[in-house]
Amino acid sequence: MNEAPVHNYERDVGSKTTLRFFYPESAYSDPVLDNNPDTLMVLVPFKNTDIMWMKTIVNNEKRLKQGFWRNPPMIWNVKPQNMRILNPYFMEVAATKLLGYDEKTKKLKGRPTTGFMAISFAIHFCDLVHIAGFGYPNFNDTQPIHYYDKSSMKALRVTEHKIPLEAMAIRELLRHNVIQNLTYF
Structure with a gap:
């Protein structure tokens, strides 16, 4: 869930992440470090700006900074084919x-x-x-x-x-x- 790290916690949480549920403000973990390359990143949209954030990431558009209670990542290295919206x-x-x-x-x-x-x-x-x-x-x-x-x-x-x-x-x-x-x- 969210930004919960896997790296350095494998003994307690395991080492395989199939799905990671998150919203933009909780996408701070290094997606490469804390997920397998085939992990599906599932956006849980709580507001319209959450979907707009995903769109800007996928299309490499100008990043949004307003409408979030904490700044989401401006660069997020996840393959578009691994992204989903709940x-x-x-x-x-x-x-x-x-x-x-x-x-x-x-x-x-x-x-x-x-x-x-x-x-x-x-x-x-x-x-x-x-x-x-x-x-x-x-x-x-x-x-x-x-x-x-x-x-x-x-x-x-x-x-x-x-x-x-x-x-x-x-x-x-x-x-x-x-x-x-x-x-x-």
Whole structure:
């Protein structure tokens, strides 16, 4: 997912990356160092500028700098044939069916994380879905978000992600044996 490194973490995360889900602001990892040459890079578009960014990269056009909360890479060495855009259907399923839709306000209850989007995608295409690293047992502010940096759950409080809601949805998927967990939860 996102900029999660593989290099120097192979013992914990493996060495093969088949699909990498990301959005422009999370495309900072060296795509050559942290992915196999045949890894499919799957853009999860959260906004129109995300698709425009991909277009400028593929067509080698003037790069966009506005519309991002963090500057995406201006040069990104990925072969165009290895790039994909996630169908918005999977975001709809993740946001409305798995996380829930508030009938009273007619609004989504939360914006799914890239990881949750990947789970939504996987349950549609894979016979077996195993997850790892989606442990949200305490929801305390000091709990780390990633294995590779020092960011904590506190950082997610200012986003539109509703981690407790996502954790409940994951627990339901686990309870119904739709997915299996390789780590604690």
